[in-house]
Amino acid sequence: MKRFRNIFAILLAFIMSIGFAQMEVFATNNINVYVSFEGMSLGHGFYIEPTRVTVPAGSTGDVATMQLLRDRGHTFNSVAPWGFQLDDISGFNRGYFNPASFLTIDLTDHTEENGLLSWFMYSAESGWMVTVNHAMLDIGIDGHVLQDGDVLRWGFSVQGWGADLGVPTWDDGQLFEQVDKTELIRATVNAGLNQNALDVIINPLATVAQVQGAMPAVAPPAHTSLWEEIMNQSLDYLRREINPSPIVGSVGGEWAVLALARAGRVEATDPWLQSYLSELRGLVGQVESLSNTHNIQNPPSVGTFPSDLRRWTDFQRVTLAVTALGFDAQNFHSFDLTEIYKNFVPADQRHALNMTINADIFALIALNSGNYSGETEAFIRSILESQRADGTWSLNPSAPTNISDIDITAMAIQALAPYYGAGRADLDNAVARGLSWLNAQSFPDVEGLSQMVVALTELGYVQEATAYVEQMLGWFDPENGGFRRPNASVNIMATEQAAYALIAYWRANNNMSPLYSMSNFTTATATATGFTDVENHISKHAIEYLAQRGIINGRSANIFAPNDTMTRAEFAAIITRALDLQSRGATMFVDVPSDAWFAVPVATAFYYEIVGGISATEFNPNGTITNQEAIVMVARAARLLGFDTTVTNTNIEAAPWAVDSIAFALREGLIDQFEGISIITRGEIAEIVYRLLKG
Numbered sequence: 293m294k295r296f297r298n299i300f301a302i303l304l305a306f307i308m309s310i311g312f313a314q315m316e317v318f319a320t321n322n323i324n325v326y327v328s329f330e331g332m333s334l335g336h337g338f339y340i341e342p343t344r345v346t347v348p349a350g351s352t353g354d355v356a357t358m359q360l361l362r363d364r365g366h367t368f369n370s371v372a373p374w375g376f377q378l379d380d381i382s383g384f385n386r387g388y389f390n391p392a393s394f395l396t397i398d399l400t401d402h403t404e405e406n407g408l409l410s411w412f413m414y415s416a417e418s419g420w421m422v423t424v425n426h427a428m429l430d431i432g433i434d435g436h437v438l439q440d441g442d443v444l445r446w447g448f449s450v451q452g453w454g455a456d457l458g459v460p461t462w463d464d465g466q467l468f469e470q471v472d473k474t475e476l477i478r479a480t481v482n483a484g485l486n487q488n489a490l491d492v493i494i495n496p497l498a499t500v501a502q503v504q505g506a507m508p509a510v511a512p513p514a515h516t517s518l519w520e521e522i523m524n525q526s527l528d529y530l531r532r533e534i535n536p537s538p539i540v541g542s543v544g545g546e547w548a549v550l551a552l553a554r555a556g557r558v559e560a561t562d563p564w565l566q567s568y569l570s571e572l573r574g575l576v577g578q579v580e581s582l583s584n585t586h587n588i589q590n591p592p593s594v595g596t597f598p599s600d601l602r603r604w605t606d607f608q609r610v611t612l613a614v615t616a617l618g619f620d621a622q623n624f625h626s627f628d629l630t631e632i633y634k635n636f637v638p639a640d641q642r643h644a645l646n647m648t649i650n651a652d653i654f655a656l657i658a659l660n661s662g663n664y665s666g667e668t669e670a671f672i673r674s675i676l677e678s679q680r681a682d683g684t685w686s687l688n689p690s691a692p693t694n695i696s697d698i699d700i701t702a703m704a705i706q707a708l709a710p711y712y713g714a715g716r717a718d719l720d721n722a723v724a725r726g727l728s729w730l731n732a733q734s735f736p737d738v739e740g741l742s743q744m745v746v747a748l749t750e751l752g753y754v755q756e757a758t759a760y761v762e763q764m765l766g767w768f769d770p771e772n773g774g775f776r777r778p779n780a781s782v783n784i785m786a787t788e789q790a791a792y793a794l795i796a797y798w799r800a801n802n803n804m805s806p807l808y809s810m811s812n813f814t815t816a817t818a819t820a821t822g823f824t825d826v827e828n829h830i831s832k833h834a835i836e837y838l839a840q841r842g843i844i845n846g847r848s849a850n851i852f853a854p855n856d857t858m859t860r861a862e863f864a865a866i867i868t869r870a871l872d873l874q875s876r877g878a879t880m881f882v883d884v885p886s887d888a889w890f891a892v893p894v895a896t897a898f899y900y901e902i903v904g905g906i907s908a909t910e911f912n913p914n915g916t917i918t919n920q921e922a923i924v925m926v927a928r929a930a931r932l933l934g935f936d937t938t939v940t941n942t943n944i945e946a947a948p949w950a951v952d953s954i955a956f957a958l959r960e961g962l963i964d965q966f967e968g969i970s971i972i973t974r975g976e977i978a979e980i981v982y983r984l985l986k987g
Contacts, residue, residue, distance in 0.1 A: 323440035335390030353433035376434035378420035380410030421454040426472040523794035529774040537567035546609035551792035553616035560617040608654035618841035656707040683725030702743035709750035738767035742793035754800040823852040834982030854975030861890035861913035864897040881911035919972040920950035927953035
């Protein structure tokens with residue numbers, strides 16, 4: 293009799309889960325819900341990490357579910373005609389399984405199923421089940437009207453039709469009790485995903501203490517659209533007001549170039565920059581000539597240097613600017629900008645030319661910006677030794693602490709940020725003391741707020757920076773499009789600092805590398821690419837733009853081969869460099885060895901769901917990529933850049949899974965036409981990626 297009741301309960305659960313017709317979406321206001329796809333019972337972790345999904349108010353749960361799957365490029369089938377229930381989903385079968393300890397049945401091997409994960413795989417009791425706010429529904433997901441903040445966790449259950457999800461089932465058959473993680477999921481998504489919280493969320497046996505310990509103590513970013521609009525207006529202001537060209541070593545110089553370059557709004561070949569770069573070449577030549585008459589024993593006086601490069605920090609700012617443009621600052625016309633005074637001043641006498649702690653701070657920032665070689669340890673030691681008892685840094689260490697120390701303290705933390713949390717107790721303590729002092733201050737101007745935002749984003753404290761971004765907006769003048777200082781009108785100095793701080797915040801919110809981390813873009817030299825076979829090619833500008841930034845490489849120093857084909861591995865490397873994505877994930881494909889040159893870009897592109905395998909276990913790295921494959925991957929990359937890729941077009945002759953992406957590429961001008969499936973060339977890929985980056 294008990295067996296009969298269990299079978300009946302299972303059938304009832306199945307019928308109810310696929311039960312009611314989809315409700316009409318009737319409201320026009322939007323709400324946010326949180327959706328994830330998980331494979332805890334199979335040891336798969338997240339298929340899709342918790343994601344905020346915006347849907348019209350009044351939508352039912354199936355709407356948010358389908359929207360996320362489509363956004364991430366996964367195809368799926370749902371049971372019909374009686375209602376919505378996921379049957380199978382593409383790209384989720386990992387190619388391995390590691391049964392969870394709480395399972396009491398044996399699983400069968402279904403890793404060969406071409407990436408699909410569907411009902412009755414691995415067991416006769418398996419299928420996709422969903423909980424909403426840590427509870428099973430008593431109606432189908434298409435009968436549940438979403439409320440703002442709902443958390444939908446889709447799990448692939450392999451025992452008892454949801455008994456292995458850790459929540460009460462209809463017949464009280466749960467295998468274990470999972471701690472409610474609803475609030476943790478909301479807070480983690482709003483604060484920006486972090487690995488510690490994700491590990492706790494996906495651990496079915498996480499304790500209450502672990503869940504509480506992983507809870508971010510922050511709120512979601514406010515005024516997102518406003519700060520992004522102001523960021524773009526401030527960049528427009530800089531480009532408009534700095535005319536006809538930036539000036540070396542001056543206001544309206546390197547900081548403006550850095551902001552515009554890190555936003556992707558200016559490139560090295562831009563006519564606006566040519567006078568600046570020409571002036572810089574001449575100035576560094578003058579400095580180089582000093583080595584004929586001066587050395588460490590006979591250092592030059594400050595006045596000996598060209599007026600626009602009279603301070604060591606001038607060279608550090610120049611290093612940041614040219615690195616952001618894609619040049620190698622240690623080979624700028626055969627000249628090393630990162631250690632400009634190394635021929636004149638020994639490491640233990642850095643202050644011989646009136647160098648303050650600011651010089652050491654920006655020397656360290658400049659060296660780390662392009663992963664350049666240099667005396668980083670000497671600069672770290674100097675910065676740590678210069679911290680005062682109250683946790684501050686100052687240009688005048690003997691003077692009483694005052695409000696002007698905000699900028700220098702925040703800048704010192706920016707310099708130390710790459711080493712924070714790496715096991716150096718003295719450094720971690722110094723950063724913590726500096727942050728503690730800064731957190732207690734009232735910021736009198738936008739410059740100090742800007743440096744605080746950069747410091748927090750360099751440390752990875754993205755959401756903590758939100759409150760300071762909010763304060764920054766109060767200094768913005770919408771009439772002129774720039775930022776102002778206290779008791780002053782809008783000016784370039786305030787605007788360029790605010791602009792690069794907002795860019796730092798923008799990059800952090802879009803999973804891009806920090807403002808000062810530019811090692812992916814320092815492979816170009818301060819000369820033309822030298823490709824002799826692209827001079828008359830239609831995509832010459834795109835090829836040179838990407839090559840100068842190290843995004844795409846030639847076959848040799850002189851040959852690009854624009855008409856050659858490209859492999860899947862090569863494309864993965866190009867798209868991850870183009871988006872400046874931080875390396876993530878680990879390769880799961882048997883044909884991607886961990887020591888292969890393409891292992892990291894393939895794993896990173898797979899982590900961000902830009903690329904997928906040709907099966908659950910194979911990537912086919914040396915396979916030639918087609919135009920429709922490349923366009924689908926570019927469309928997925930576009931979502932990471934904030935594009936709305938939602939578009940439908942049934943008149944395109946391509947594979948069904950590629951049609952919408954091709955329609956998106958046509959709409960956005962990434963391609964001019966699509967004349968059927970073909971092998972795509974290196975030149976064509978360069979053009980598409982270039983257009984994507986230029987937005």
